[in-house]
Amino acid sequence: MEMQVVIGFSATVFSIIGMIVNNDFHAIPREAQEFGLGKAGYYVLLVGAAIMYQLFCLGIMGAVFYGSALLGGVIMTVLIPVTEVLAVLFFHEPFNGIKGIAVALSVWGFVSYFYGEIQIHAQSSNKPSNVEKLDL
Incomplete structure (x- = not known):
């Protein structure tokens, strides 16, 4: 399980570095402005989706490990x-x-x-x- 946490964290850092290199962080405020539920809803959805995806991957690894x-x-x-x-x-x-x-x-x-x-x-x-x- 620790290995999956490390893999997930490494993938997150790798993705953040890629977004910095590609200047993708500049598009996030513009997308948040156009989002139907407002800026706060956009950021909550963005962070919530990232956390849920990490938990999903961790759960699948648990299913593989225990099942x-x-x-x-x-x-x-x-x-x-x-x-x-x-x-x-x-x-x-x-x-x-x-x-x-x-x-x-x-x-x-x-x-x-x-x-x-x-x-x-x-x-x-x-x-x-x-x-x-x-x-x-």
């Missing part, structure tokens, strides 16, 4: 339809065929993963134990 890499992939995959549906509901984005295919494939993968886990669990619970009971 499996497959579980981490499934969690990221199931977020595709959630993100698409929320974008359609809140931002009124068009829901085209490509988004529909992405949603269908991610839901299919999610259901397939849990179906496989249920099958593995059912098979392991039916096996007899290798440990013999000792009568004393």
Whole structure:
């Protein structure tokens, strides 16, 4: 987990250096001025999104560490339809065929993963134990 925190911090510093070199910080006040919720809302959204993304990456690494890499992939995959549906509901984005295919494939993968886990669990619970009971 510490490694993920260091990677996230290093990526943030690298991105900030890139923004300084490219003079991207000059565009932020202009974008904040044009933002529909005002300057304060823009900065809160900007900082909140950065913090949430770091926490998301840390959570995925926790899922990989305590579960499996497959579980981490499934969690990221199931977020595709959630993100698409929320974008359609809140931002009124068009829901085209490509988004529909992405949603269908991610839901299919999610259901397939849990179906496989249920099958593995059912098979392991039916096996007899290798440990013999000792009568004393």
